[in-house]
Amino acid sequence: MDDRTIDLIFSGSLESLPPVSSKIVRIFTSSTFTDTTMERNTLMAQCYPKLKDYCREKHGLEFQVVDMRWGVRDEATDDHMTTELCMREIQNCQRLSMGPNFVVFLGQKYGYRPIPTYILSSELQMLRDELAAGGTDVTLLDTWYRKDANAVPPVSVLQPISSILINFNNKRVPKLQQHDQAVWWDTLAKMQKLLRKAAQSLANSGKIDKDIMHNYFMSVTEREVINGILNVKNTKNHCLAYVRYINNINLQNLKKASLFLDILNRSLDTEAAKLLANLRDERLTAKIEQSNYQRYTVEWIGREGLDTETHEEYLNHFITHFYKNITKLVDRAMRKEDSSAQGQIVTEILQHLHACNNSVEVFYGREESIQRIKDYMYNDCDKPLVLYGEGGCGKTSLLAMSAGLTSSEWFKGKKPICIVRFLGTTPDSSALTPALISICQQISYNYMISFEDIPDDLVPLTAHFKHLLVNATREQPLFVFLDSVDQLTGAQDANKVSWLPTRLPPNCKLIVSCAAEEDNAEVSTEYHLLRRMIDVPENFIEVTALGEELAMQVVRMWMKTAHRDLTNYQWRLVANAIGQCSLPIFVKLVFAEICRWRSYTKPQETHLASTVMDSIMMLFERIEKQHGRILVFHALAYITAAKSGLSESELEDLISLDDRVLDDVYQYHLPPVRRIPPLLWTRIRNDLPNYLSEREADGVSVMNWYHRQFRDAAKERYFKNMNMALYFHSSIADYYLGIWGGGNPKPFKYTEIQRHRFNLTDKEGSADRKVPVQPLVFYSKDGKVTRYNLRKFGELPYHFVRSRRFQDLYKNVLFNYQWLHAKLSSCPLQAVLSDFEDACMNIEDKEATRELMLVADALRLGGAILSVYPDMWPLS
Numbered sequence: 001m002d003d004r005t006i007d008l009i010f011s012g013s014l015e016s017l018p019p020v021s022s023k024i025v026r027i028f029t030s031s032t033f034t035d036t037t038m039e040r041n042t043l044m045a046q047c048y049p050k051l052k053d054y055c056r057e058k059h060g061l062e063f064q065v066v067d068m069r070w071g072v073r074d075e076a077t078d079d080h081m082t083t084e085l086c087m088r089e090i091q092n093c094q095r096l097s098m099g100p101n102f103v104v105f106l107g108q109k110y111g112y113r114p115i116p117t118y119i120l121s122s123e124l125q126m127l128r129d130e131l132a133a134g135g136t137d138v139t140l141l142d143t144w145y146r147k148d149a150n151a152v153p154p155v156s157v158l159q160p161i162s163s164i165l166i167n168f169n170n171k172r173v174p175k176l177q178q179h180d181q182a183v184w185w186d187t188l189a190k191m192q193k194l195l196r197k198a199a200q201s202l203a204n205s206g207k208i209d210k211d212i213m214h215n216y217f218m219s220v221t222e223r224e225v226i227n228g229i230l231n232v233k234n235t236k237n238h239c240l241a242y243v244r245y246i247n248n249i250n251l252q253n254l255k256k257a258s259l260f261l262d263i264l265n266r267s268l269d270t271e272a273a274k275l276l277a278n279l280r281d282e283r284l285t286a287k288i289e290q291s292n293y294q295r296y297t298v299e300w301i302g303r304e305g306l307d308t309e310t311h312e313e314y315l316n317h318f319i320t321h322f323y324k325n326i327t328k329l330v331d332r333a334m335r336k337e338d339s340s341a342q343g344q345i346v347t348e349i350l351q352h353l354h355a356c357n358n359s360v361e362v363f364y365g366r367e368e369s370i371q372r373i374k375d376y377m378y379n380d381c382d383k384p385l386v387l388y389g390e391g392g393c394g395k396t397s398l399l400a401m402s403a404g405l406t407s408s409e410w411f412k413g414k415k416p417i418c419i420v421r422f423l424g425t426t427p428d429s430s431a432l433t434p435a436l437i438s439i440c441q442q443i444s445y446n447y448m449i450s451f452e453d454i455p456d457d458l459v460p461l462t463a464h465f466k467h468l469l470v471n472a473t474r475e476q477p478l479f480v481f482l483d484s485v486d487q488l489t490g491a492q493d494a495n496k497v498s499w500l501p502t503r504l505p506p507n508c509k510l511i512v513s514c515a516a517e518e519d520n521a522e523v524s525t526e527y528h529l530l531r532r533m534i535d536v537p538e539n540f541i542e543v544t545a546l547g548e549e550l551a552m553q554v555v556r557m558w559m560k561t562a563h564r565d566l567t568n569y570q571w572r573l574v575a576n577a578i579g580q581c582s583l584p585i586f587v588k589l590v591f592a593e594i595c596r597w598r599s600y601t602k603p604q605e606t607h608l609a610s611t612v613m614d615s616i617m618m619l620f621e622r623i624e625k626q627h628g629r630i631l632v633f634h635a636l637a638y639i640t641a642a643k644s645g646l647s648e649s650e651l652e653d654l655i656s657l658d659d660r661v662l663d664d665v666y667q668y669h670l671p672p673v674r675r676i677p678p679l680l681w682t683r684i685r686n687d688l689p690n691y692l693s694e695r696e697a698d699g700v701s702v703m704n705w706y707h708r709q710f711r712d713a714a715k716e717r718y719f720k721n722m723n724m725a726l727y728f729h730s731s732i733a734d735y736y737l738g739i740w741g742g743g744n745p746k747p748f749k750y751t752e753i754q755r756h757r758f759n760l761t762d763k764e765g766s767a768d769r770k771v772p773v774q775p776l777v778f779y780s781k782d783g784k785v786t787r788y789n790l791r792k793f794g795e796l797p798y799h800f801v802r803s804r805r806f807q808d809l810y811k812n813v814l815f816n817y818q819w820l821h822a823k824l825s826s827c828p829l830q831a832v833l834s835d836f837e838d839a840c841m842n843i844e845d846k847e848a849t850r851e852l853m854l855v856a857d858a859l860r861l862g863g864a865i866l867s868v869y870p871d872m873w874p875l876s
Helices: 004-009 034-059 074-078 084-095 120-133 141-145 172-203 210-212 220-230 272-285 313-336 342-363 365-378 395-410 432-446 460-470 525-532 548-561 568-580 582-592 613-628 627-640 648-656 659-667 678-686 707-719 721-739 752-757 792-801 806-814 819-825 829-842 846-860 872-874
Strands: 024-030 064-066 103-107 118-120 145-148 156-160 239-247 293-299 385-389 417-424 478-483 508-515 540-544 694-699 698-703 747-751 764-766 776-781 785-788
Touching: 004 172, 004 272, 004 342, 024 034, 024 084, 024 220, 024 568, 034 064, 034 293, 034 785, 064 084, 064 210, 064 385, 064 678, 074 659, 084 103, 084 678, 103 220, 103 478, 103 613, 103 707, 118 120, 141 145, 141 172, 145 721, 156 627, 220 272, 239 313, 293 313, 293 385, 293 678, 313 792, 342 395, 342 417, 342 432, 342 648, 342 694, 365 385, 365 395, 365 508, 365 747, 385 395, 385 525, 385 548, 395 508, 417 432, 417 540, 432 460, 460 478, 460 582, 508 525, 525 721, 525 806, 540 792, 548 568, 548 582, 568 582, 582 613, 613 707, 627 648, 627 659, 627 698, 627 721, 627 792, 627 806, 648 698, 648 721, 648 776, 659 747, 698 707, 721 785, 721 792, 792 806, 792 819, 792 829, 806 819, 806 829, 806 846, 829 846
Parallel strands: 024 064, 024 103, 103 239, 239 293, 385 508, 385 540, 417 478, 478 508
Antiparallel strands: 118 156, 145 156, 694 698, 747 764, 776 785
C-alpha cells in the first residue's frame, strides 16, 4: 500500500478504498466429478487438515476449501442453482483469500454440461422460432421454461425439477424417485440437443455470436476455469492447475470408463473431447505460470482403473506437491502483509470506511435530516449532535451518509479529517478502551503527534482523547462520527457515555447515534443520559420511520437497480405491508423477499409480514424449509450462541461434530469423511445476504448478526427451550476445549435407514471429524511461542458459564495456572478479570463467588506488574 493511500485512509476518505486484508485462505477447487473422486477424497482426508494446521499455527490464518462437487444432494440439482453458486463462490474466494484462491484438476473428462437456468426471453424466442421453422416440436422447452416478466428485461427461468416431476426428491419411496430421476436425465438430454441445434443454426446465420452459442455447449468446469483463471490478471500468486492423463483406459468396460471419459450413445463423445482439448491444452497452458502447473500420466490398472493402493506413489507425489505449492503461495502473500502496529490500525479504519461506503451506496431521501446535520457542521455550536431512534430506523445509514458528504462534498477546498466508527462491528470498536486508543491513533497520525503518548488506562486515555481534539484547524477541521455509542462495553461505571466530551473546541464536530425506544427503558438509558449531558434540544435529531411514500420510493429505486419489477397485484401487497411499517430494516426485508417473486409466482406464495420480527421469522422459516430444518436451526443457533461470532471454518467444524445434523444430512448416504459438505452452508449463507456481517475477532474473520433484531429473533426461535441453549453452549465449549481435535475419532450411531440401505451389521461407528487441536499456545519447531489461541481465550469461559459447567470452568480456566499465565501473556488484564466478573454474575454459590473474587483481587493488585511480567503471576 503506497503512502498516499495510507494518508487517505487515515484522513477518513472514501475515495478508491483498497480491500480489507481478511486473515483467510479460501480456495475454490474446480474439477469434474466422477474422475477426480480419488484425488479429492485423499486431499480431504490427508492434506487439508495439515494445511489448516499450517495456516493457523504459522500465520494465524483460517484455511477453507470450497469443493462444490462434494456432498451435492438432489435438492441442489433440483433448483439448478449450483452453477450460479459456484461462480459466486469463486468471486468470494478471490475477494477474501490471502494468496491461493483457485485450483483446477483436469483429466480426460469435459464434464457436466447443464442447460442455462436463465435465458433472456427474447433469446429463447429466437431459439424456439428457429426450431419451429425447421419443423421441430418445441413443447419440451415451453413446459420447462417459464417467462418471468418481473426481470428487466424479461428472462425465461428453468423450473425446479420437483415442480414438474414431483417424486424427484422423494427418498422415502425409492422406486418413484428412481423413475422421476430417470425421466429428468432423459428430458435434460433432449433439451440439450434442442438448444444446441438452434444455437448452432443461429450462429451459422450470424444472428447470434459465437460466445452466446458457446453458452449452450459449455461445461460447468470450463465456466469455473474461465472465471477462476482465464479472466484473472495475476495467476502467479493465486491459481494452480493439475492435469492428469490415464493411459490405456479400458473402453470394453463402459460403465467404469464413463467415470473418466465423456461417453455418448455407448461411444466417445467427440464434441466434448474437442472442447476439453481446447480448454486444457491451449487456453489453460497459455494463461497459467509454468511453476503453477503440474502434469501427471498414470496407467489404467485392473477393473477399477484407479485406486488408492495401485496408484499410491502418484497420490503421494500429488499430495506433497499440492501441500508445497499452497504453502508457498500463502507464505508469499503473508510476506506482503503489513503486520506492523500501523498496518493493524489501517485494517481497523478500513473496515469502518467500507461499512460506511456500503451504507452510502444504498442511501436515499432524508433530505431534511441531512440539511440539519449540514447546518450543524457549519455553525459554531460547541456541543455534540445526537441521532436517536428505535432499532432499525436508519440511524447508521444517516450517520454514514453524513460522513460521506463531509469527506467528499461539504468541505471541498479544505482537508477534513473524518473519524468514522460503527461501534460494536469490530473487536477494536466493541469495548471503550481499544476503540478510544484506535481513534486517538487516527487523530495523532493526521496531526503528526506521537502514538507513544496515548495512555492504556481509561481515565487518562479519555482526557488524552479530549485534548487531541484541540488540534483541529480551519484548514484541517476534525469530524468524529460514532455510531451506536450505546453498544460500547467496558466503561468503568454503568454510564456508557460519560466519557464523551460535552464541549468541543473550534473546528471540531462530534456526531453520535444511540437507540431510544418509548416502551423500552433499558434500551433508552444512554439516550436519557445524553439528554442531560447535552442540554441543547436542537442538537437531537430523531430518526423516524421512512413513512409510506418515501419507503415506496426507496423500494422502487432498489428494484430498478436490481433490474426487477412486480405485477400490479404484487405492488399492492408491498404497499399494504409498508402501510403497516416503514422502518428501513423492514423495508430491506421486504425488498429481499420481493426480489425472489417471479411474475408467475402463485398469490398464496407472495405473503409479506407486517412487523420486523415476523418478517425475520418468515425468512428463517423459508430457509429452514428450503435447506433442511435441523441444519439451518443448528447453524444459526451456533452463530447466535457465540460470544463474538464464528468463522466459517469454526461453524463447519461445529456442525461436523454435531451428530444430530449429520444424521439428518446423511440419512441416505455414507460420506467418505464424516464432515458437513461446505456447499450446504454456502447455500444457507447465500439466502442471508447482508444479514450476517463479516468482522474480525481475536485475529480471525468471523460472521455475526448485523442487526440486533436478527439476534433477538434467532434467540426467540432457537433458544426458546433452555435445554437447547445449554446444548449449543456446551458443544461450543467442547470444541474450544479440543476434545475431538487432532484426529481423535468421535463415536456416532448409524441411522436405521443407513443400516438398511447399506446392509450394516454395526449399530455404531466412530470417525475423525478433521477438527483442529486447541492448545493455549502455538509453538515453533524449536519451542518458541509463535502465537496464542485468542479464539479459545475469548470464547471458552463464556460458554462454560452459559452451559452451567462451573466445575469445568474452575478446572480449565479460572483456577488453572497455565490458562491464566497464557491469557495474561497475550490479552489485557481487563480481559482476564472480565472472565471472573462474568462467572460471579452467573454463579449462585456464595462460597465459590468469594473464592473467585479473591483470585480476581490478587490479579487486580498485581495488575501493573503482571501486564508487563506475566511470569510473576504465581508470586502475586
